[in-house]
Amino acid sequence: MAASTVTLRTSGTQLCCPEGESCLLDVLELHDVPVEYQCRSGYCGACRLKLVKGKVAYRQQPLAFINDGEILPCCCMPLMDIEIEI
Template identity: 50%
Template sequence: MAGIPRIKVYNYGTYFYEHEFSLLDTLESNEVPAPFNCRGGYCGCCRVRLIDGEVEPVQDSLFDLPEGEILTCCCKPKTHIEIEIPSE
């Protein structure tokens, strides 16, 4: 599977990006309980910590994020990535 971005989700496992629209869609297709609400980059509910790797935008976000966090509904992996979903 060389060239296909790998997504390591702490406490859940490792998955591969298979050309879904967004990282959120990839997480959902692998049954990872990723939080979300609006799917449009407005609410920030889907934010996760990007520990390693790079992502690229698939849509604009209107939510102001702290350094090191991404919205899973607004991006897709550009390289292998490692993320952490915040605990509730």
């Protein structure tokens, strides 16, 4: 998986998501983007965000229910450049 760009829709900020990071939540925290979360395994769903553009892959199938167009950054990584509602 190659490096990708994560665009934060509200501010237009673009973050580099390097290859090898364990999850999108790590990337957001690295750039001081505040995200609510209570786990890192896809169970609680507190970190859910709206995926505006792009695709993500999950390291493991999330246990929390997510609607179409939502992602759990605690357990996914972008497959390409993405835009998220935050």
